[in-house]
Amino acid sequence: MKLTPYSENCGMVVQDVQLAKLSDDEIVELRAHFAEHGVLFFYDQDLPPAEHLRFAKRFGQLVVNRFFQPVENFPEIAQVRKEKSQTTNIGGAWHTDHSYDQEPAMGSILVARELPAAGGDTRFANMYKAWESLPDDLKVQLEGLQAEHSSSHVYGKEGYYAATDLGESLNLESEVGEAVHPVVIRHPDSGKKALYVNPGLTARILGMSRQESHELLTRVYTLVDETDVYCDFEWQPGAVAMWDNRSTWHNANNDYQGDFRLLHRVTLAGAPLEAA
Template identity: 50%
Template sequence: MQIETLPGVGAEITGIDLKTLTDAEFDAIRQAYADHGVIFFRDQDLTEDDHIAFAERWAPINVNRFFAAHPDYPQIAMVAKEKDQKDNIGGGWHTDHSYDEEPAMGSILVARELPERGGDTMFASMYRAYETLDDAMKKEIEGLRAVHSAKHIFGSSGATYYNTTDAGGNRIGNAAAADVLADVTHPVVITHPLSGKKALYVNPAFTVKIAGKTDEQSQALLSRLYAHAMDQAHAYRFKWQPGSIAFWDNRSTWHWAMNDYHGHRRIMHRITLEGCALN
């Protein structure tokens, strides 16, 4: 097994078969996941059952309330864009599930059908984002908490692309459940539950406010943090191939699915894993 550190964020792991991992290989992968925040595998050949079995070695599966499920495997969420759909899922910097009290640990995304070109996914390190803040900024955000919400994304007032009813069917549902979801707060800087390292934990999709500040003050601070976190120096652009898998940690990375393959189909299978409260 080889683990190659990538520029910006992440590591690529080659020379293993996820269907037949030994305990020692599994431990090395777990360490790489904690250290790097996102790990990539190539040339894997997983059936849906293999995907589920691999996921279950890590943590219980979290069945996403808003994403359409695989017709035969409710544990698998469909991250799909059909030929005639315009908008994609995850087409802006975000991290999944920060709107939950116990945000999902991460997701294992398996490529099933790829456009001939385009459809890369960007990842950014929130460890690096935190570490590279200047001391004054670190001091300014120390002890702050942020409010996270899913209402404006998955609720009935949500962005059109998340409530799309265009050809290809609904990819996102359950708006009524999102409408009544209580907002939650998490620390702006978390201590990562696996690595013990500090990470910046706000994101442009689901963070709506800094607790105790006005909307104006919140937006001013969040914009500064986002501008810093989006720095290309903390990012890596992953090019999918048949057999590719990305496994990211929602607490230490952001991701962004590029939407640059209009007129072509892209089908991904996602399994999301349960996480824990963040401190």
């Protein structure tokens, strides 16, 4: 397999592979690239739902997202779906999947099924680079801190989606909850430090007032925003993106109003996160 940077600081395109036909050695190689780069893109893949699942199961254990509608006959595959008539999309804010779980999802594998005529890119951000880019005084302040992440303000009955036109297509009756993770983690496979707070799901930093926590998180997010750690993945039919939720953020562009978009996501289970 051959890797080429998608952009300077984020994402790698992996060529000369078919995800449905990987050898055991290629799985091992892919695992290393995944840990090192955080987000991998593939084009021209032939990956119907059964093959999508088979590839994901070779890569890791699965976890089922409890808020998204499953694909018919494939309860382990989630639909990332936006109807023509809906104005709100899934994942349209910077986040990392399942950070509200005690054992956050290791990764996600997203396959294009039906794309809008234009728009609908997924933006990614490299949280290894984001961490490295922060000023030293801020790094010292952040290391050792813990943050609470929550699903209730997004997926709860009183949360963000419940008040939108996407609400009825999500399972907002599912249990919501909180989890605490280190603000800076050491990636279990690469050994590198990564920033592990995100604007969508991190509720607060523990051990400080709401106001202090808000100010600190805002400072961090503003600095990340000013740094070149981003890439916009332009989907094509047959494209697949797989990302490591411990070392990236992502954000789905909602710039295709009136058009339909459907992707299928399989989510890979993770483990509790260790502080850096």
